[in-house]
Amino acid sequence: MTGKVETHEFQAESRQLLQLVVHSVYSNKDIFLRELISNASDALDKLRLESLRDSDLGADTSDLHIALETDAEARTLTVRDNGIGMSREEVTSLIGTIAKSGTAEFVRKLKEASENKDAAASADLIGSFGVGFYSSFMVADKVTLVTRRAGEQTGTRWESAGEGTYELQALDEAPQGTAVTLHLKPEDAxxxxxxxxxxxxxxxxVRRHSDFIPWPVRTTVERPGKGEGEDEGEGEGEDAGPQQTVETLNSMKALWARSPEDISEEEYKEFYRHVGHDWTDPLETIHTRAEGxxxxxxxxxxPSHAPLDLYQQDGKGGVHLYVRRVFIMDDCTSLLPDYLRFVKGVVDAQDLSLNVSREALQQDRQIQLMHRRLVKKILSTVKSMRTKDAERYRTFWREFGPAMKEGLLSDFDNRETLLDLASFPSTHDPEEQTSLRDYVSRMKEGQEHIYFLTGESRARLENSPHIEAFQAKGYEVLLLTDRVDEVWAEQIREFEGTPLQSIAKGQVDLDADGDGEGEDAxxxxxxxxxxxxxxxxxxxWLGTALGDDVKEVRLSSRLTTSPACIVGDAHDVTPNLEKMYRAMGQELPRIKRIxxxxxxxxxxxxxxxxxxxxTEDPALKETAELLYGMALLAEGGELADPARFTRLLATRLAAAL
Known part of the structure; x- marks a missing residue:
């Protein structure tokens, strides 16, 4: 026998919040299933802990699970669990009033009544039975809930179309636990x-959003049947029809919650393939946890190689955010800075809300603390890699060095660490890159600067006129060819007290670095x-003749074999950086150089x-133009009028024959 159907109105703020949940909070409809499975898992956890506290509860805990039941003809989906269930009062307070956290109340009471071991176990409870439940109305035009609390004899039926009212009805009979039936919207059929x-x-x-829920999520599937009496295709018999079998949809393997000592290398590799969508093995695995x-x-x-979209504006990051084993988002940009966007994996937080938005994550204090700790852990891992396995570090820097150097522009807290981790090609060794620390250890006696040159390729830099005197005198020069080098080299002035200086800008006096003393100087x-x-x-005269192109003409101390070179003032934008700005649509005033x-x-x-x-010889002006043009070409620049340059060159060559 069942009780009378009662109709109740939602509170005004609950109706408003319901509309917000259905239309604004969730951008992915599939999330509703994650929320219902999370609530079911929560109920199973509660029953497990409650049965440990109360031996007289009388609840069946022999096969705790979650079941998904479908009816294609009726267009319904039921999410059923045999967990703790709810009393009528709990249904009224937890479901009738949106966003009241039943889990939070349960944990509070459990901590008050339980000893420490039970309080610690309660940390595994998942989610809040409130707002997440109402995400069901994104896909259903009516939701029916049937529940019976463990230890009680009667159940409760709740039903609503998600408008202004809901119905309550007492049930004399109901299975232990909770069943949520969604009457799916016909327009999605x-x-x-x-x-x-x-x-x-x-x-x-389920595999995407709830794969690591610690309870089995089961459903019944139909398998093709075989004719009775058939054996490997022989014989004739009556078709037995499709056979129904029960399938567990989730793996229940929260690898990150296990001890690293209990995880094999192959398990890590398999997990990486799952979260990284990459069939190669990872270069490095970092398993860490924080308590307190x-x-x-x-x-x-x-990864062992850079993804194809690493330097694309719409490229995806790789870190998934979970909250107590419940999947929240797969591209949590708040957990790691953009320069570490190549890192793949999972972060599982214990105290975040399941319904937290991307915008809220950016302001969340715990996320910020996790961000700082994870960054330091990754950077310390890279440092250890460089110390213990030079070959793996070289692979890492070859694949991700340009991205890491982006951190020099954005991560001021770790800038010194990043500078120390970075490697650069230099004139010291044509095969190996060098760290700034190693460069400093090799500096000539009296040398005061770390010299560098930026450009498009190592070959072009090695043949640049700017480098001639440095090579002649044995000074090492860093050869910076990544696009990001043009930017960070403009902003970072020193490494641990040693100034950095571009050899293509400002005045260069190598004798001032200790080559000359006393009477010789x-x-x-x-x-x-x-x-x-x-x-x-x-x-x-040249300053006047070339006044449209240069702001000054002076003698050089950086040239040994080339007749001329073009340099910038100490604070001028480099030609390559100027090209980058223009390519991005940022017009700059023309910069005259020296x-x-x-x-x-x-x-x-x-x-x-x-x-x-x-001084009136017309050939002088032509020679001046050629001299400037050759200097511009030598550094990889572009001539304003290539045709005129070619004609002048042909004329001068013909006159010399």
Whole structure:
């Protein structure tokens, strides 16, 4: 016998919150199943703990599980558990009033009444039976709930169309636990993506969102039958029809919650393939946990190769966020900085809300603390890799070095660590890269700067005019060819007290770094002053003749074989960086640079003599244009008028024959 059906109204704020949940909170309809399974798992956890506390509870705990039952003809999906269940009063307070957390109340009471071991076990409870339950109305136009609390004789039926009212009815008979039946919306019937009576679709959702729930999630599936009496295709018999079997949809293996000592390398690799969608083995595995004021467990992986979308604006990160084994999101950008977007894995937090949004995560204090700790753990792992396994570190830096160097621009807290971890090609070794620390250890006596040069390729930099004097004097130069180098090298001025200096910008005086002392230095200074006086008329004339392209012409101390080079002022934007800005649509005012001449080169010396002999010679202007054009091409620049340059060059070559 059943009781009378009672109709109740939702509270006004509950009606408003219901609309918010259905239309705004969840962007993915599949989430409803995650929420219902989470609530069911929570109920099973509660029953397990309650039965340990109360031996007279009389509840059946022999086969605790969650069942998904479908009826394609009736268009219903039922999520059933044999957990703790709810009394009528609990249904009224927990379901009738949205967002009241039954789990929070249960944990509070359990902690008050239980000893420490039970309180610790309660930390595994999942979710809150409230807002998440109402996500069902995203896919259902009516929801029916039947429940009976363990230890009680009568049950309760609750039903609502998600509008302003709900119905309550007492039941004389009901199975232990809770069954939530969703009467699915008819408009979704033709779309397989939203056909939640399809077993394959349910299997896919469970494995994605609830694979690590610690209780089995089962459903009944039909297998093709075989004719009675048939044996390997022989004989004739009556078709027995399809056979129904029970299938467990989830693995129940929360690998991150296990001790690392109990996990094999193959298990880690298999888990990486699952979360990383990568069939190669990871380069490094990081299994970590934090306990205390806030708790989390994490299994992170550094891939062995960079994903194809690593440097694409819409590329996806790889860290999944779980809360007490319940999947929340698969691209949690708040957990790791963008420069570590290649890291794959899972982070499982203990004290976050299941319904937290991406926007709220950015402000959450626990997320920020986890962010800092995870970053430090990853960076310390890379540092250990470099110390213990140089080959694996080289693989890591080859694949992810440019991304890591992005952190030099954004992660000020870890900038020194990142600088220390970074490796750069240099003139010291054509095969191996060097750290800044190793560079400093090799600096010549009296050298005060870490010298570097930026450009598009190592080959181009090695043949750059800017590097000639440094090679001649044995100074090591870092050869920075990644696009991000153009940016961070503009902002970072030193490494542990040693200044960084571009050899393509500002004045360079290698003698000031310790090559000259006493009378020799004084003699060179006198020679330089005399040389500058000798060339002063030519420099002034070139400054005027090339005034549209350069802001100054001066003698160079950085050239040994080339006649000229173009350099920038100390704080000028480099040509490559200027190209990058323009490619991104950011127009910059034209930056005039400085033309430096090699006074020891025959072309420059001949130009000086020709200028002294006849300042009105038209060939002087043409030679000046050619000199500037050659310097521009030598650094990889682009000529404003290539056709004119070619004509002038052909004319001068013909005149020389």
């Amino acid at each position: 033709e779309d397989r993506l939203f056909d939640y009576t399809d077993t394959g679709r349910l299997r896919q959702i 004021t806030f708790e989390y467990q994490a299994v992170l992986f550094i 004084q003699e060179r200074s006198a020679e330089e002053q005399q040389r500058e006086q000798d060339f002063e008329p030519l420099l002034g 033309l430096e001449l090699n006074p020891g080169h025959d072309l420059v010396a001949g130009l000086k003599d020709a200028h002294t002999a006849n």
